[in-house]
Amino acid sequence: MDKHTLDESQLLELFRRMTLLRRFEEKIAGLYVRGKITGHVDLYGGEEAVGVGAICALDLKDYVVSTYRQYGHCLAKCAAPRAVMAELFGKQTGISHGRDGAMHTVDPNLHFIGAIGAGGLPIATGLALAVQYQEGPEVVFCIFGDTALSQGAFHEALNLASIWKLPIVFICENNFYGMGTFIDNSVCQEELYRFAEPYKMPGVRVDGMDVVEVYIAAKNALSLARAGEGPSLIEAVTYRFRGASMSNPAEDRAVREERIWRERDPIMNLRRRLLGEHGVAEATLDRIDHEVDASIDDAVKFAEESPEPPLDTLGKTVYASDH
Amino acid sequence: MAQITYREALNQALREELDRDERVFIMGKEVGYFGGAFKVTEGLLAIYGEKRVRDTPNSDLTIVGAGIGAAMGGLKPIVELTTIDSDLLAMDQIVNAAAKIHYVSGGKANVPLVIRAPQSQSLEAYFLHAPGLRVFVPAMPADAKGLLKTAIRLADPVIFFEHESLYGVKGEVSDDPDFAIPMGKAKVVREGKDVTIVAYSKSVYDAVSAAEMLAHSAIDAEVIDLRTLNPLDMTTVVESVKKTGRAIVAYQGWRTGGAGAEIAAQIHEAAFDSLDAPVARVASLDTPMPYGQHREIMALPSVAAIVKVAQRLI
Numbered sequence: 001m002d003k004h005t006l007d008e009s010q011l012l013e014l015f016r017r018m019t020l021l022r023r024f025e026e027k028i029a030g031l032y033v034r035g036k037i038t039g040h041v042d043l044y045g046g047e048e049a050v051g052v053g054a055i056c057a058l059d060l061k062d063y064v065v066s067t068y069r070q071y072g073h074c075l076a077k078c079a080a081p082r083a084v085m086a087e088l089f090g091k092q093t094g095i096s097h098g099r100d101g102a103m104h105t106v107d108p109n110l111h112f113i114g115a116i117g118a119g120g121l122p123i124a125t126g127l128a129l130a131v132q133y134q135e136g137p138e139v140v141f142c143i144f145g146d147t148a149l150s151q152g153a154f155h156e157a158l159n160l161a162s163i164w165k166l167p168i169v170f171i172c173e174n175n176f177y178g179m180g181t182f183i184d185n186s187v188c189q190e191e192l193y194r195f196a197e198p199y200k201m202p203g204v205r206v207d208g209m210d211v212v213e214v215y216i217a218a219k220n221a222l223s224l225a226r227a228g229e230g231p232s233l234i235e236a237v238t239y240r241f242r243g244a245s246m247s248n249p250a251e252d253r254a255v256r257e258e259r260i261w262r263e264r265d266p267i268m269n270l271r272r273r274l275l276g277e278h279g280v281a282e283a284t285l286d287r288i289d290h291e292v293d294a295s296i297d298d299a300v301k302f303a304e305e306s307p308e309p310p311l312d313t314l315g316k317t318v319y320a321s322d323h
Numbered sequence: 324m325a326q327i328t329y330r331e332a333l334n335q336a337l338r339e340e341l342d343r344d345e346r347v348f349i350m351g352k353e354v355g356y357f358g359g360a361f362k363v364t365e366g367l368l369a370i371y372g373e374k375r376v377r378d379t380p381n382s383d384l385t386i387v388g389a390g391i392g393a394a395m396g397g398l399k400p401i402v403e404l405t406t407i408d409s410d411l412l413a414m415d416q417i418v419n420a421a422a423k424i425h426y427v428s429g430g431k432a433n434v435p436l437v438i439r440a441p442q443s444q445s446l447e448a449y450f451l452h453a454p455g456l457r458v459f460v461p462a463m464p465a466d467a468k469g470l471l472k473t474a475i476r477l478a479d480p481v482i483f484f485e486h487e488s489l490y491g492v493k494g495e496v497s498d499d500p501d502f503a504i505p506m507g508k509a510k511v512v513r514e515g516k517d518v519t520i521v522a523y524s525k526s527v528y529d530a531v532s533a534a535e536m537l538a539h540s541a542i543d544a545e546v547i548d549l550r551t552l553n554p555l556d557m558t559t560v561v562e563s564v565k566k567t568g569r570a571i572v573a574y575q576g577w578r579t580g581g582a583g584a585e586i587a588a589q590i591h592e593a594a595f596d597s598l599d600a601p602v603a604r605v606a607s608l609d610t611p612m613p614y615g616q617h618r619e620i621m622a623l624p625s626v627a628a629i630v631k632v633a634q635r636l637i
Contacts, residue, residue: 063396065392094429095429096427096428096429096431097429097430098429099426099427099428099429100427100428100429103427104420104423104424104427105427106424106427106428106431106432107428107431107432108395108428108431108432109431113392113395113424113432115420116415116419116420119388119415119416119419119420121385121388122384122385122386122387122388122389122391122392122416123388123389123391123392123395123416123420124392125385125388125389125392126388126389126390126391126392126393126394126395126396126400127392127393127395127396128392129389129392129393129396129398130392130393130394130395130396130397130398131396133348133374133393133398134396134397134398152384153384153385153388153415156380156382156384156385157385157388157389159380159382159385160379160380160382160385160386160389163380316430317425317426317429317430318425318426318454318455319425319455319457319479320425320430320433320435320478320479321457321477321478321479323505323506323507323554
């Protein structure tokens with residue numbers, strides 16, 4: 001076992017955070033079907049162990065740069081469920097005052113940036129440059145999907161991060177699908193962690209359905225970056241339980257494939273471990289479930305009751321500078 | 324005040340802002356040891372070191388993206404691209420990220436990034452079409468310096484066009500370190516009463532030459548240098564058109580869908596009743612730039628073309 005171990009209270013926190021992401025998503029899927037949430041909502045269910053395991057390894061001051069599949073990452077980075085839900089409703093009280101929805105949440109207070117696909121990699125690299133330039137202690141976690149590896153930005157960003165030895169960890173959520181395209185058709189090297197070697201950085205593959213394994217790998221990479229040892233690449237092998245987004249159901253995937261992965265549900269896994277290995281009482285976990293549900297119901301009520309952004313303000317934050 | 328070139332004026336602006344603010348740094352291909360593809364950053368590496376004058380790989384997309392990230396991380400990056408053509412490789416970062424981040428963050432995040440783009444093709448209309456971006460197009464050495472300083476101090480992302488044929492042009496430039504030119508303020512470079520010629524970048528020089536030729540045939544042309552396209556100072560333009568009753572927009576972009584189309588439309592909207600003739604455009608031919616020098620001259624808007632159009636309007 002690695003030097004980074006987790007005690008029971010930390011495991012319970014990982015369980016709480018993953019449960020929040022899952023139940024939040026189930027709630028918004030229902031609201032979407034009922035027309036309460038519109039626009040585009042990318043789904044994360046099944047991949048919670050990656051976002052939660054990685055982001056919980058960070059301190060609050062560290063940065064997360066994510067993709068459009070990001071409200072899960074955003075919640076894992078401790079965004080208030082009320083603010084995230086209100087944003088999905090397009091309300092003034094949302095994290096971006098209803099300007100963004102679920103596409104690229106950006107909140108400097110949370111040290112969180114959502115970007116578009118592989119577009120986050122160059123931005124994360126620049127953030128890491130800013131940290132290095134100002135001799136700060138922060139590290140940047142850049143989380144992206146396997147599809148990003150078929151874009152040039154992946155090469156350029158890893159190359160630059162390695163040349164400048166930047167404090168950044170590249171974390172690839174390999175869920176095997178870019179929308180409906182299987183990875184065979186988009187990346188020639190399916191063992192994605194092997195892309196680390198040509199960029200002269202450490203690369204590891206972890207079980208992305210095991211939150212503890214992800215957490216430990218993230219802590220190791222974080223320690224390297226914090227110590228000025230430069231970037232790393234983590235490939236977390238995972239699976240998206242639903243379609244890529246609410247408007248793209250995964251009807252074409254094999255039923256058997258889905259069933260195998262659902263048996264490896266990261267939340268159920270951790271639940272079994274907490275009950276078995278750690279002797280945690282079932283009532284403790286049920287209480288967490290209830291608390292999470294209550295916070296989500298509260299977020300929905302808050303979002304529903306919040307005002308729409310005043311129409312006359314919609315054109316007003318296009319520029320930071322007046323003339 | 325001293326007579327210096329457009330290139331030297333930019334170099335001075337960079338030095339002054341590097342001195343003024345520790346957060347300012349320059350990165351791009353060739354900016355350090357080579358002194359810039361057009362020698363604009365010459366001498367800066369020796370003074371400010373590799374931390375603040377950073378040579379980068381030939382990765383335009385990622386250098387611009389890294390500029391965005393660095394800006395969001397508290398720095399004031401100046402990215403030099405080899406030419407504006409390289410901007411096209413970075414278009415995703417410029418349009419989908421730099422231009423939108425302030426807005427999609429609900430006004431919480433800023434991207435104080437300057438992208439310096441030596442201009443061979445005239446692609447300014449592409450950037451004018453992205454709300455959230457500032458677009459600067461200085462023609463005169465003094466404006467090149469003053470507007471670059473403004474761009475560096477600004478909280479918004481700026482695409483800063485430097486026309487390649489202007490680097491050697493000389494002009495009077497202030498050496499006061501507090502000197503800066505505000506954005507969104509067009510300059511009337513020649514007063515006249517018969518026709519308004521609106522221009523920017525290299526075309527300002529052509530417009531002034533055309534006005535001098537028109538004076539021989541007793542046509543008194545007013546020439547306006549826009550200096551920035553976003554913000555666009557239509558107040559100065561409309562005031563002039565209301566006086567002259569006629570307007571020509573002269574620019575090196577392609578005619579179809581160019582900045583001139585936008586300016587002409589806005590003149591029609593704001594000053595229709597004052598116009599004695601439709602607003603005319605003198606722009607590049609709608610063709611990729613041909614290689615041979617003679618053909619290149621044919622494809623670009625010329626002084627003679629401006630003169631001819633002005634005579635037709637009157």
